[in-house]
Amino acid sequence: MTARLLFLIWLATLGASLGTGAANTPVLTSSPRxxxxxxxxxxxxxxxxxxxxxxxxxxxxxxxxxxxxxxxxxxxxxxxxxxxxxxxxxxxxxxxxxxxxxxxxxxxxxxxxxxxxxxxxxxxxxxxxxxxxxxxxxxxxxxxxxxxxxxxxxxxxxxxxxxxxxxxxxxxxxxxxxxxxxxxxxxxxxxxxxxxxxxxxxxxxxxxxxxxxxxxxxxxxxxxxxxxxxxxxxxxxxxxIQPTGAEKLATWINALNWLWLIIGVAGIYIEIKTPGFGLPGIVGISAFALYFLGSYVAGLSGLEWPALFVLGLVLVILELFVFPGTVLLGLAGALLMIVTIVMAMVDIYPGNPALPDLPQLKLPLRNLGLAAVGSAVTLFILSRVLPKTSLYGVLVSQSASGVRSVETEAQVQASRIGREGVAISVLRPGGKAMFGDEVLDVVTQGEMLPKGTRVRIIGHSAKEAIVEPIEPSNPVAG
CATH class of the missing domain: 3.90.226.10 (2-enoyl-CoA Hydratase; Chain A, domain 1)
Structure with a gap:
């Protein structure tokens, strides 16, 4: 009986305290909206x-x-x-x-x-x-x-x-x-x-x-x-949110984003094919910069995609000039560049999935397709026409790094005719070969030669030496 009475008193006290607390508790103000x-x-x-x-x-x-x-x-x-x-x-x-x-x-x-x-x-x-x-x-x-x-x-x-x-x-x-x-x-x-x-x-x-x-x-x-x-x-x-002048500029930049890709690819290609670093490289890099600038100003992408694009380009350069024949570096770099080009055109909002769905990829893939076709046509024309024109000489002579002039380069190339060396990478048909203590970019006349094959210089195409195998059936080991 006593225990029951104490329990009822406790309930009454608890109810009173809750009621008083509720009455006296101030309304909490939320933070400013x-x-x-x-x-x-x-x-x-x-x-x-x-x-x-x-x-x-x-x-x-x-x-x-x-x-x-x-x-x-x-x-x-x-x-x-x-x-x-x-x-x-x-x-x-x-x-x-x-x-x-x-x-x-x-x-x-x-x-x-x-x-x-x-x-x-x-x-x-x-x-x-x-x-x-x-x-x-x-x-x-x-x-x-x-x-x-x-x-x-x-x-x-x-x-x-x-x-x-x-x-x-x-x-x-x-x-x-x-x-x-x-x-x-x-x-x-x-x-x-x-x-x-x-x-x-x-x-x-x-x-x-x-x-x-x-x-x-x-x-x-x-x-x-x-x-x-x-x-x-x-x-x-x-x-x-105030409009900026850059957003007006981005309108016409993005309207031509496929063209910037074509110019970028063509510029980098010509730069690789000519000695030194000059006007083609500057034009190519500027075109890619315009492409990513337009996407950035339009609010489509941040700075992470151009940064990853540069990383991909570095990997490709390492494959071509430092570690020829490794394939993996060049493949990873090319894939990274393609992914960044596509993702820079994808409109992703905070809180949404990081990976885009098919409708989001429709426009970027269309633009990439146009750029791929345009680049292929442009590179085909350039590879056939450019070396035969006076413009090629101008491009080579305007190297920003002060390399040899066209005349000097022609003399050096003429002196190499007949030199013999060893392929230090697989020639597919392009690659690297060692002539004495000099490493040159070389290209065969279409055949693929394994690493270690002895080769002879028979001519030049742009800055690449054209070679033929001396002993095609008996490659040198090592």
Whole structure:
């Protein structure tokens, strides 16, 4: 009995203490929320894609709670708009658009790709029907009827999918694109057939349906700062992404990335084939630098890929000039260079798998294929034509390291004719051979010779000595 009474007293005391503690415990304030602000200004063109990609990756890296688009645009290119919408979809947190005066055309598309839309006083959104620019961008010309129907249908479906995903009314969005769309809600005609829907901030926030729901806008807010205070609270940590001049430069660099690869391969090939280090090597290295610079500025890759590319190039050089015939070094280097070239074009976001999937590899592999074909054709032409032209002499004589002139090199090559030596690597048909105490790059006339074969110099091709076997059936051991 006593034990039971003590137990009941203990329960009462525990309950009182818990109740008092709960009543007196202060509400813990969380740390300031992180907000990344992305300005969407002027025309929506390719440079803006790079800005948005950088902004989204910054938000993901910093684990931002809120991504805000500060928008004032009259529209822009459809391809850039669709890419921006795809990039925004990668952000795992909450995304918001603040229509800071205007979100016409492509701007309305991008706004729908965010979770909520707020508007400034006297702002507008809509008028998103596709148009076709006249040649040279001098104006707008009539779109052929079939093309207009196809384009409108495709865009409507694409934008409806984003609207449905983010909780916006897909009928409202479709009425902004398709002039054949009549929009009637609660018996009230919002948009007549034959017109393109454009909404003011007041119209966009009007509520319809049961239960009442805003037409498109979650509300009118005086300023961007007020909106951030409303959504993230006072004292939020803000990061504003500002466009850079380099991102505009990266637009045309990346448009020609396959060409930089062709020039890079051709430049390095000519450099290997000519004595010393000169103009071809500088051009080749510069072309590869432009390729990786474009990917870096566009936000596609970091500095790790160009660094690994240089490592691969070093391995190939070691294979050619230091350890000829080992194969493994050259193979590893070439494979590393190819992988870095592909990965520099892959768009990978923080938190996503490090290895890309097939859709992510589609564009990089296409560009690599174009570059491979172009390089093969270029190298074939150069190997046949370049040694016979005066340009070859200019390239050789302009060596940056001050090596022998063309005339001196020709004299040295002529003096080697008839010299005999020993292959110090397998000739496939190229390789290395020792002539006295001098090691030369040599090439046979097509046959493969094992290491140790005695050979004789019979001519030259660029900087390589052409050799023939002295005793093809009795190679020298060692």
């Amino acid at each position: 992180r907000v990344v602000i992305l300005p969407i200004r002027d025309d929506i063109m390719p440079p803006l894609v790079y800005v948005v990609r950088r902004g989204v990756k910054t938000a993901m890296d910093s684990k931002a709670d809120l991504l805000v688009l500060d928008m004032n645009t009259r529209g822009g290119r459809v391809d850039s708009t669709e890419k921006i919408m795809e990039i925004l979809a990668q952000f795992p947190g909450e995304s918001v658009t603040y229509v800071n005066k205007a979100a016409y055309s492509a701007g309305a598309f991008i706004a729908v790709a965010t979770h909520r839309i707020y508007m400034a006083p006297e702002s507008v959104i809509g008028a998103a029907a596709p148009i076709m620019l006249a040649p040279g961008g001098t104006g707008v010309e009539a779109m052929p009827e079939t093309l207009e129907i196809k384009t409108t249908s495709a865009l409507s479906a694409r934008i409806r999918s984003y609207a449905q995903k983010n909780g916006h009314n897909p009928d409202v969005v479709e009425a902004m694109i398709d002039k054949q769309k009549e929009l009637v809600i609660d018996g009230k005609t919002i948009n007549e057939k034959g017109r393109i829907l454009t909404l003011t901030n007041v119209e966009a926030e009007r509520e319809y349906g049961t239960p009442p729901k805003p037409l498109l806008s979650a509300g009118t807010v005086e300023s961007l700062d007020v909106l951030i205070d409303k959504l993230a609270g006072p004292g939020a940590y803000k990061t504003v």
